[in-house]
Amino acid sequence: MDSELKRPRPPKKDLSWFQLIIFAIVVFVATMLVMTFVVSKDTVTGPSMEPGLSTGDRMISLQHKNVKRNSIVVLHAPDRASKEYLAKHQSDIANITFVGNGKLFNGDSLVPLKDRELYIKRVIGLPGDTVESKHDKLYVNGKKVAQPYLDKAFSDAALKRYNMSKGLTEKYFTEDFSLDTLASTHTHRVPAGHYFVMGDNRIISHDSTDFGFVPKENIQSVVVMRYWPLTSIKFY
Numbered sequence: 612m613d614s615e616l617k618r619p620r621p622p623k624k625d626l627s628w629f630q631l632i633i634f635a636i637v638v639f640v641a642t643m644l645v646m647t648f649v650v651s652k653d654t655v656t657g658p659s660m661e662p663g664l665s666t667g668d669r670m671i672s673l674q675h676k677n678v679k680r681n682s683i684v685v686l687h688a689p690d691r692a693s694k695e696y697l698a699k700h701q702s703d704i705a706n707i708t709f710v711g712n713g714k715l716f717n718g719d720s721l722v723p724l725k726d727r728e729l730y731i732k733r734v735i736g737l738p739g740d741t742v743e744s745k746h747d748k749l750y751v752n753g754k755k756v757a758q759p760y761l762d763k764a765f766s767d768a769a770l771k772r773y774n775m776s777k778g779l780t781e782k783y784f785t786e787d788f789s790l791d792t793l794a795s796t797h798t799h800r801v802p803a804g805h806y807f808v809m810g811d812n813r814i815i816s817h818d819s820t821d822f823g824f825v826p827k828e829n830i831q832s833v834v835v836m837r838y839w840p841l842t843s844i845k846f847y
Contacts, residue, residue, distance in 0.1 A: 651832040653685055653729070659810035659817065660731055662765045669839035672832035678806065680751070681760070682734045683834040683847055686808070687727040689713045690822040696726035711795075713826040724829060731834070732818050732825075733760065736790075736807030741800055743789040760811050769814050785813040788820060795823035806830070 655668040660683070664670075672685050690709040697703060700717060708716045715722040736742040736751065743750040749758055766784040774782055790796045790807070796819070801807050805824035810816025819825065837845045 651685060653731070653832075653834075655731060658815060659812050660733070661812045662762050663760055663811050664731065664837070667840075668837055668843070670834050671836045671838060672834040674832045676833040676835070678734055678737075678827075678830055678833060680734055680737055680740075684732060684734055684806075684808065685831045685834065686730050686732065686825055687724040687829045687831055688715075688730050688822075689727075689825055689829060690715060691728040692717065692722045693726055693728050696722065709822070711823055713829050727829075729831065730808075730817075732808035732810055732816075734806050735809050735819075736801040738801050738803045738805060740807070741790060742807050744783075744785045745787050747783045747785055749785070761813075766813075769812065773814050785809075786820070793820055793823075795819065795821055 651672045651674060653670050653672060655664045655670070656666055658666065664683075678684060689712075692702070692704075692707050692715060696717075697707075702717055706717055707722070708718075710716065715727065735749070741750075741752055749756050761784075770782065770784050774780065790801070791799055796807070802824060804827045806827070807819045808825055809818045809820065834847050836847065837843060
């Protein structure tokens with residue numbers, strides 16, 4: 612009669628404290644690398660992207676993600692050094708010179724990207740695009756494009772408040788412009804390796820209509836999710 616030989620299974624070994632510590636270190640380092648080089652967590656400050664994004668909203672954005680038209684991006688300001696940089700170098704805004712094309716100098720020294728303020732804007736024009744706004748209609752490459760991110764009720768109310776504060780009787784939410792006529796761009800198309808960005812709150816936004824095209828290297832990350840407030844979670 613055949614019989615089966617059953618070998619006893621080796622007892623399970625519990626992880627040692629040393630292994631647990633190594634595992635925790637690996638997880639911590641991996642997380643820090645991801646948060647430093649892949650994922651960014653940012654908090655909105657200021658009204659330039661209202662009503663879609665407001666002060667206090669918290670977002671997750673991805674570095675190295677492809678930038679598309681209408682992407683919301685976090686960028687290193689082409690024209691403004693951070694408060695920390697100014698304090699560290701005992702400088703004031705009067706000493707900072709913006710020469711265009713993302714070049715920002717403190718005297719003769721170039722201000723590094725990491726020492727700039729962070730802006731959050733929407734990409735309107737990609738490299739090679741023409742951009743024009745006329746009577747609150749946006750045209751890209753000569754074709755009128757939809758702007759679903761603009762809220763008419765908000766736009767009308769913001770425009771009314773602005774007109775009253777300035778004593779104006781007529782003004783568009785987005786001022787008429789073309790890349791040819793803007794002093795900050797003064798060229799027909801968005802140059803290679805650059806983007807044209809605007810805030811959704813056009814009436815007050817400081818954006819490419821003021822500081823011109825944004826070099827690709829200034830784009831820190833692309834927003835993919837708003838996770839706070841919890842009642843307004845949204846994926847982009």
